[in-house]
Amino acid sequence: MGSERRAPWARERGAEPWWERWLARPAGRLPWASTLAVAGLQQVGSHYAALNQPDRAPLDSFARVLLAAGPAFLLLRHRHPSLAVFGTCFVTALYLGGGYPYGPVFASVAVSCFTAVVAGRRRAVWCAVGLLWAGHLLIAHLLYPWLPPGGDGPASWGAEWAPAAWAVALVSAAEFVRVRREQWAHARAERAAQERRRADEERLRIARELHDVLAHSISVINVQAGVGLALIDSHPEQARAALTTIKAASKEALGEVRQVLDTLRTPGDAPRSPAPGLDRLQELTRQAAAAGLHVQVTAEGPRTALPPGADLAAFRIVQEALTNIVRHSGSRTAEVRLRYGPDALEVTVDDEGPALAGTDTDTGTSTRTSTSTRTGRGTVTGGGNGLVGMRERAAALGGTAEAGPRPEGGFRVRARLPFTSSRKETS
Structure with missing residues (x-):
């Protein structure tokens, strides 16, 4: 089956699959769809998470604003990845400082960190995540007496390693995707360069063929035309022979030029006549x-x-x-x-x-x-x-x-x- 009827999900040899092309595509319009999905996850998920955490502060209007403000920064994650990662981490720190229930509030942080690392903003990600973790340690172990909910005690130090491990795993996965994205871009650039080289070589080959065909045939025609002009009055029979040679040479030249042009009109098809x-x-x-x-x-x-x-x-x-x-x-x-x-x-x-x-x-x-x-x-x-x-x-x-x-x-x-x-x- 020809390539023009190939299924859209089929991949050619040497080409990356569709999900790799999706990750490597450049930023275009604002990512509204994914941002609304994260916002909905945080709003709905936090509501159900609060039902199982009665010891935390209930979700009020300020908590709802914070759950919407974090995903709002995700609209800027492609154009301004550093601003997006610092913004989501700051909003999440305010949420944690309010004593609200733990849950999918970290989803916006994860998405912004992932995008920033893929964009090459690794230093900004480590700084923002480090500040968020330091803020969480201050809130959970030093500032908890003055922050809601009332009567809250210090958190266990052993429980702090789990979020740290998740943060390292997330940044490592994003770094892996960044490296693979650079590899895909390099591979695409190499394929484009190879295609340009093949096009240049084909153009030079056609130029050589046309030059050799036309130079030889036109030289013969030029000589015979001079002979015919010189003998047309005194020796018309010899002039006729010269014209016959001109006709044969021009016919052969037209045939070879037509063969070269046929290869241009039908790329990939075999030539109709063998090469000389x-x-x-x-x-x-x-x-x-x-x-x-x-x-x-x-x-x-x-x-x-x-x-x-x-x-x-x-x-x-x-x-x-x-x-x-x-x-x-x-x-x-x-x-x-x-x-x-x-x-x-x-x-x-x-x-x-x-x-x-x-x-x-x-x-x-x-x-x-x-x-x-x-x-x-x-x-x-x-x-x-x-x-x-x-x-x-x-x-x-x-x-x-x-x-x-x-x-x-x-x-x-x-x-x-x-x-x-x-x-x-x-x-």
Whole structure:
């Protein structure tokens, strides 16, 4: 069943359950519902608690006001947690000083302390709870002769450990929730960062694909258009052949661009056609021949089936290298060498040059005279998008890509694409 029809209580892998998201949610409007619930608990619970404590002072109007004032501070517990915890503790101390029955009067103190600790106000909680406990000790053991109810005696010291243990347990539980809340926030931030990284990587991948497809095809179209314009009057049949090549190159470019766009429109679906690989190398050589470039392809070593990532990267690197030769080199011949090793494929594309006068349309600088710079795992020459794309494709597989002038003249593109890392990525 698709995610859009998943039950609302179902949880995905790596996501926290609904109660964790509820605890981690930021403060919004005033918490009226929970505050009224605590107020009702204190009013009703204290009424029934007074029935079993006839030795305590009866609940009068002032006691009812105190039982309502404590929960009233809870409305501020998200925006001003320190004020809420000190306010509830002060109201509770007044209630205890009036000699009223023990009962759920401590509920507002518990809620405010819990919220303040989760918000990181631990010092305020310990100070407020400590003052409340100290006030209770003064009332129960020193000030009881002058406070209601009349005839009351000192409280037992042994009974003081129970409320102290409850206070420590409450603060400890709140501290645990605070730590878990920070962990959930950190995990959500990491998932968001991973999603942004995946989106950036996908955007760069699409940009590389579109650049390689369009740069190669438009270069062929540009050359053939120039041939057609030059021969349209004197040799119309040759001009017709150039137009035929333009039509074929534009059709192929449209097909590959449509394939890339389909992956954007239907995320998660498999592409309708397989990604290009070295099995389409003959198409590149035919297109290069139509542009006036003779390409010789040689293979060394036993040919093995390449992983999809390495196969696509090798095809795109050869395609970009031939495109650069057509656009920037005066040579009309190129040599492509594929060396199949036990753990990697080495791709080398050479041309004899010399460089044509002009600049790279990608960057506005000559790609034939630029210097080599080392970045990341490989060496790449120039700042053109195509040459940078070669490095990125090779680096994504754990390989290297180099491009630069040859000692004997001309230009060379060399890439090493390992098999192991690409198999891990595509598995």
